[in-house]
Amino acid sequence: MAQDPKSVFAHFIVGNAASMTREEWETDISLAKTAHIDGFALNIAPQDSYTDDVLQVAYNAAAVMGNFTIFLSFDYLSGGPWPVDRVIQTIDRYKDSPAQFRYQGRPLVSTFEGVNNAQDWPSIKAATGCFFVPSWTSLRPQGISGVLDVVDGMFSWDAWAEGAQSKSTESDEAYMDVLGDKPYMMPASPWFYTNLPEWNKNWLWRGDDLWYDRWQQVIQLQPAMVQIITWNDYGEAHYIGPIHESGIPKDAADYVLGNPHDAWRAFLPRYIDAYKSNNASEQSIELELTTVTDPALKPNSNFACANVGPKTAKIHKTLDTITYWYKLNPSTAGDKGGTTGNNPDQGQPVLDPAEVSEDKVFMSILVEEPSDISVQIGQSPPTQLQAKAAGINHFSVPFNGQKGPVAMSVSRNGQTVVSTTGPEITDKCANGKINWNAYVGSSLDD
Incomplete structure (x- = not known):
């Protein structure tokens, strides 16, 4: 089977987009397209009542804008696990949209964690025909072999180094080795800092040179897909999209407002094009x-x-x-x-x-x-x-x-x-x- 073209997505927190208008969606999509980003991975949580309304606006905006695709990322940590029937209904509602991203001809679906619900997915896949690429990073690469019969590929959330060191490609290479012929979606992120008392979150991981270094690693490793973490997660300070003040979580405004990150998109067309035009035998960047x-x-x-x-x-x-x-x-x-x-x-x-x-x-x-x-x-x-x-x-x-x-x-x-x-x-x-x-x-x- 011929390989699908390489693609780059940005993780998009739907929970921060409840107040976004159709015009704001179109503006964000236009900015992402200018950066040569192919689409958004829409993170959705089961407890948010506005999810379906926001998804409808997002899919419609992407379809109208053209040349921009979307896939669903079911968040199993924010609000607990998703019921199987609701996952199936949500996938079915959007899978035939012209904006739905498809891999090997099937609508791609992802998760944020949800390892404890791994055995829900054979029936979900059978009912929807989806191509399943979860982020079950808590398994670590060595644990993936136990779920290879469930997944069609894997996305890693391991985008930052632990401690006072630069991020290596060790975990990426381990994922690719275990997955074999199955596609690996590699994470790329510029920063991490969060201080949200209500969520008991207050730590940082090294950013520093990460945005530059990580794209060199993407170009070197040539994964099947890349996901940028993130477009709009203001609470964890790794957003590369514009700041929509209505989407900033409580307590994050002190460290987000006045700190734009838009310029991290300036060289994305060059990085992304170098990644896509490369292959295993010829590096387009030395x-x-x-x-x-x-x-x-x-x-x-x-x-x-x-x-x-x-x-x-x-x-x-x-x-x-x-x-x-x-x-x-x-x-x-x-x-x-x-x-x-x-x-x-x-x-x-x-x-x-x-x-x-x-x-x-x-x-x-x-x-x-x-x-x-x-x-x-x-x-x-x-x-x-x-x-x-x-x-x-x-x-x-x-x-x-x-x-x-x-x-x-x-x-x-x-x-x-x-x-x-x-x-x-x-x-x-x-x-x-x-x-x-x-x-x-x-x-x-x-």
Whole structure:
């Protein structure tokens, strides 16, 4: 059987969309399409009375917009497990929509957890004809072999590293190995921070370089599908879509409002196109690791920058663009708010959040040709870096105790070709508590 085309989706929390209008749905879909995202995975919980109304609007909007698909992701942790008959009814209601995503000719359906209800799915699949790709991440890759007769593929929620380290591909490779010929849907996420007392959630996992690193891993591993976590989960601070204030959960507004993440979509067309155009024998992106040492820093302090090779330029016309993200509060600026690095409820060791989330400015910068990069925090001496290849170059620069606005520029032959300034890094914390969320911006915003 011929393989289906690779696809990229964004996880969309329907519980945060109860007040969204048809026009807002169409705007969000348009923004996702511009980023080369193929569709939304609609997370739905059994207790929400508005679910069917929202799904109807979403499917209709996607059908009208065209070239954008949707599939259902049944949430088994929020509100408890779904009754079998209701799952069947919901799938049947939307599976013939022109906006329904199909894999191997069958309507794809997913879950968020629900391992304890695994044996519900043979009858659900028989009744609906769905292609079942759940996220049963609690099984870990080694547990998947016990459910291979139930699933048609698998989606992992394991998108973040545990502790003060970068995310590896170890779990992804384990999933792909166990699944064999069955499709793997790989997760990609830029950040994680949550502080929701009503849900007893208050921890962070390392974001930092994750958004850049993860897309290089996607391109390397070539999974059948990718799911971005998430489009609009404001409560966990990994949203890449616009902020709809009505969808922000109680208590999350303090760390969400004023912290846009839209610029994380700026390079998605390039990343997604590189992923789709690649294959196992020919990488369309080449990586070169260099190290640039800035004399203004203390000895042995380095900046690592990975340069995306010239083949990337074939994907889109290059236009010099700066994207950046960082916390607006240093890790010593105020009360840590009880936030832990890692989630102890998952048996993870508790770390100081300052150890997990580094005080750095992170930048992914697209250049048309090798260029000089300048970064200045407040009144500190500028840090000089080099983008050694055309394409996307990634850097990070430590705060080093400096505060103030962050000025960034790209120059060639002594002439500035693009510049931008991000908001100030400050010790002024809202309600005295450090905001562990990221501010994300771009020269395209200027």
